[in-house]
Amino acid sequence: MPRDFLNGCKDYYDVIVIGSGLAGMTAANILGRAGHRVLLLEQHYKLGGLATWFRRPGSHIFDISLHGFPAGMLKSCKRYWNEDIASSIVQLKNIRFDNPMFSLTTTFNREDFTRLLTGRFGIEEATVKGFFDTARQMNFYDDQQMTTRELFDKFFPGREDIVRLLMEPITYANGSTLEDPAITYGIVFSNFMAKGVYIYEGGTDDLVAKMQKELTSNGVDYRIRCDVSRIFVGSKGVEGVEVNGRTIRCGNVVSNSNLNATIFNLVGKEKFDSDFVEQAQQVRLNNSSTQVYMAIKEGVEIDESTGDLLFSSTAPLFRTEALLSRDITSRTFSFYYPRTRPHYKRRFAIVSSTNARYEDWADLSEEDYQASKQDLIETTLDALEKYVPAIRDKVDVVEAATPKTFKHYTKHLSGASFGTKFEGLAVSRALPEQVPGLFHAGSVGIIMSGWLGAINYGVIVANDVDQRLGKAQLAAPAPSALPMST
Numbered sequence: 380m381p382r383d384f385l386n387g388c389k390d391y392y393d394v395i396v397i398g399s400g401l402a403g404m405t406a407a408n409i410l411g412r413a414g415h416r417v418l419l420l421e422q423h424y425k426l427g428g429l430a431t432w433f434r435r436p437g438s439h440i441f442d443i444s445l446h447g448f449p450a451g452m453l454k455s456c457k458r459y460w461n462e463d464i465a466s467s468i469v470q471l472k473n474i475r476f477d478n479p480m481f482s483l484t485t486t487f488n489r490e491d492f493t494r495l496l497t498g499r500f501g502i503e504e505a506t507v508k509g510f511f512d513t514a515r516q517m518n519f520y521d522d523q524q525m526t527t528r529e530l531f532d533k534f535f536p537g538r539e540d541i542v543r544l545l546m547e548p549i550t551y552a553n554g555s556t557l558e559d560p561a562i563t564y565g566i567v568f569s570n571f572m573a574k575g576v577y578i579y580e581g582g583t584d585d586l587v588a589k590m591q592k593e594l595t596s597n598g599v600d601y602r603i604r605c606d607v608s609r610i611f612v613g614s615k616g617v618e619g620v621e622v623n624g625r626t627i628r629c630g631n632v633v634s635n636s637n638l639n640a641t642i643f644n645l646v647g648k649e650k651f652d653s654d655f656v657e658q659a660q661q662v663r664l665n666n667s668s669t670q671v672y673m674a675i676k677e678g679v680e681i682d683e684s685t686g687d688l689l690f691s692s693t694a695p696l697f698r699t700e701a702l703l704s705r706d707i708t709s710r711t712f713s714f715y716y717p718r719t720r721p722h723y724k725r726r727f728a729i730v731s732s733t734n735a736r737y738e739d740w741a742d743l744s745e746e747d748y749q750a751s752k753q754d755l756i757e758t759t760l761d762a763l764e765k766y767v768p769a770i771r772d773k774v775d776v777v778e779a780a781t782p783k784t785f786k787h788y789t790k791h792l793s794g795a796s797f798g799t800k801f802e803g804l805a806v807s808r809a810l811p812e813q814v815p816g817l818f819h820a821g822s823v824g825i826i827m828s829g830w831l832g833a834i835n836y837g838v839i840v841a842n843d844v845d846q847r848l849g850k851a852q853l854a855a856p857a858p859s860a861l862p863m864s865t
C-alpha cells in the first residue's frame with residue numbers, strides 16, 4: 380500500500396494553501412495564528428520551496444537560495460514568524476565585485492556606495508544623493524514607463540561602469556533587467572541600500588525546521604508529497620482542491636504555485652473573463668538559473684578575505700544578453716564559512732549562480748544534457764581558480780543544477796527563478812475579483828520575489844483572506860462543483 384500523505388486530513392478547511400514556498404508558508408502561518416482552519420499542501424518531500432538545501436556524504440550541506448536578502452527580513456520574520464527566527468538574521472559585510480571595469484569590496488549600503496560613487500567613480504555628491512532619493516521614493520503607483528536603463532542614463536549618462544555596480548547585484552537578487560520598469564529596480568535596490576545584505580545564520584534547514592515548528596504551534600495542518608492537480612470553482616467561487624486523487628473542500632485557496640500554472644493548469648481558463656485570460660497570457664515568466672555546488676574537503680580552509688558574495692564577470696560590459704547566455708561570463712559566488720552553521724561540523728562550501736534560459740537546456744538529449752552539466756562544472760571551477768587557487772585539489776563534492784532541476788523541484792514553469800515579470804503582479808492581485816476565494820501569493824513582479832518579497836506578499840494575501848473570512852464567516856459551501864471525495 381502506498382503511504383497516504385493525507386491521512387487524517389479533514390474534509391473541509393477555511394483555507395487551503397498550495398505550495399510551501401516562503402510566501403505560502405507565511406500566509407499559512409498568519410492565517411493559522413488568526414484561528415482559521417488551514418491546510419498547507421506541498422508536492423515536494425520537504426517544505427520551503429526554493430528556500431531549500433540538500434546534503435551530501437562528508438557532512439556537506441548546500442543552500443540553494445540563501446545568498447543574501449535585505450535587512451527588512453528581520454522585521455518581517457519577527458512579526459510574522461517569531462523572535463527566534465529573526466534573531467538568527469545577520470549581516471554579510473564582505474561583498475566583492477571583480478570585473479574588467481573594477482574590483483572592489485563593499486558593505487553594500489548607502490553610506491558605502493556614496494563613498495564609492497563620489498570617491499572612486501568621481502560623481503558629485505548631489506547627483507548621488509538625487510539618485511538614492513529617487514530610487515527610495517519609488518512606489519507601486521509610480522509611472523511605470525521609465526526603464527531602469529533610463530533611470531541610470533538620467534543620473535549617470537555614459538557610465539557603463541556605474542550601471543554595472545548598481546545593476547549587477549539586483550539582477551542577481553531578483554532577475555530584473557535594464558529593460559524592466561525602473562520601479563522594479565528602485566524598490567529592491569533601496570531595500571538593500573537601507574542596511575546592507577543579510578543572511579540566515581544556521582542555514583536554510585534550520586530556518587525551515589523552525590518555521591515548521593511555528594506552523595504546528597499555530598495549528599496549521601501541513602502535508603508533504605501532496606501534489607494539487609486541480610482547484611474546483613463553482614458558481615460562487617472556490618470550492619476545494621483535488622490532491623493525490625482526493626477532493627478536499629475549502630472556502631479559500633491561496634496558491635503559491637507559479638501564477639500561470641495556477642490560472643491555466645489548476646483552475647482552467649474557462650473560469651475567467653476573456654479579457655483577464657488575455658492579460659494573463661501576456662505575463663512573461665522570469666528567467667531561470669544554473670548553479671554549481673562545491674563542498675570543500677574536511678580540514679581545508681578558505682580565508683574569509685575571499686568574501687561572502689562575489690560578483691565576478693569577464694564580460695567587458697554589463698548586458699542582459701550576456702547574463703543569460705550559455706556562454707557564461709558572469710557568476711555570483713557565495714562563500715559559506717563555518718559561521719553559516721555555527722553549531723554544525725566545520726565545513727566550507729561555495730555555490731556559483733548564473734542566470735539562464737530554460738530553452739537552452741530543455742531539449743538537449745540526455746547525453747548532451749550531462750555533457751553540458753559537466754562543462755558548466757568545469758568552466759565554473761576554472762573561473763573560481765582566480766579566487767581560490769588550486770580549487771580542484773580542494774573540492775570534495777561538485778554538482779550542478781540547471782533550469783530543468785528548478786522546474787522539477789518547484790513546478791515553476793520553465794524553471795523560473797523569480798516567478799513572473801512585473802506585469803504578473805496585477806494579474807495575481809486581480810484573481811479574487813475573477814474567482815471569489817482564489818488568491819495567489821508567490822514570486823511575481825520582481826518586487827514580490829526573493830525571500831523578503833515572498834514573505835511580505837504572503838502577509839498581504841493572508842490579510843486579504845482573513846478579511847474575507849471575517850466578513851463571510853463562511854459555512855462550508857454545498858459541494859456542487861465537486862466530485863465525490865475518495
Ligand SMILES: Cc1cc2nc3c(=O)[nH]c(=O)nc-3n(C[C@H](O)[C@H](O)[C@H](O)COP(=O)(O)OP(=O)(O)OC[C@H]3O[C@@H](n4cnc5c(N)ncnc54)[C@H](O)[C@@H]3O)c2cc1C
Pocket residue numbers: 397398399400401402403420421422423426427428429430443444445446447448552605606607608635636637668670732785788789790791795796797798820821822828829830831833
Ligand atoms: C538559484 C536561486 C537563487 C536565489 N537566491 C536568492 C537570494 O539569495 N535571496 C533571495 O532573497 N532570494 C533568492 N532567490 C529567490 C527566492 O528563493 C524565491 O523568490 C522565493 O524563495 C520564492 O518563494 P515563493 O513563496 O514564491 O515560492 P517557491 O519557493 O517558488 O515555492 C513554491 C512551492 O509551491 C510548490 N508547488 C507548486 N505547485 C504545486 C502543486 N500543484 N501542489 C503542491 N505544491 C506545489 C512547489 O513545490 C514549491 O515548494 C533565489 C532563487 C533561485 C532559483
